[in-house]
Amino acid sequence: MQLTRQVILILTRLNALPHSGRTGETASILALLKEASSANILTQAAIQTYLGELTKMKEDISKQGTSFEDLVTFRNSELAHSLHNVRVIPNGLSYFVVSQFADATVKLVNSIEAELVSGGCDAIVADINDFDDHWSKCGSEFWEALVS
Numbered sequence: 001m002q003l004t005r006q007v008i009l010i011l012t013r014l015n016a017l018p019h020s021g022r023t024g025e026t027a028s029i030l031a032l033l034k035e036a037s038s039a040n041i042l043t044q045a046a047i048q049t050y051l052g053e054l055t056k057m058k059e060d061i062s063k064q065g066t067s068f069e070d071l072v073t074f075r076n077s078e079l080a081h082s083l084h085n086v087r088v089i090p091n092g093l094s095y096f097v098v099s100q101f102a103d104a105t106v107k108l109v110n111s112i113e114a115e116l117v118s119g120g121c122d123a124i125v126a127d128i129n130d131f132d133d134h135w136s137k138c139g140s141e142f143w144e145a146l147v148s
Helices: 002-014 029-038 044-063 068-079 095-118 131-147
Strands: none
Touching (some): 002 068, 029 095, 044 068
């Protein structure tokens, strides 16, 4: 449950809309794409491709019974310290579906980073090139331990 909770919090943050508030700019994929577009680092065609991938990722998890809105509702409840039962994942959220969405998100971030680096930007300090494989392996091992 804790792994699913943390992954959902991260995923919903990465997929948040661009926004500027008291503490600064939202750190999200959409905010990064907006900034890259404003700075002419990525072409509009590339931006549209990434936006299309984000839409497809959300459609894919929805086809499996978990809408992105369910993830956002869960996130909002968690951050508001809701009194929902933490032993039951609300809306039937599935770790398997969430992990697939997480894997697709990591691959998308890797793809965006590669294009930004080829456009002259610095690489992300952390090495995330093999993170998707590492994520899948550790998540699968964790899930196997739970169901065994």
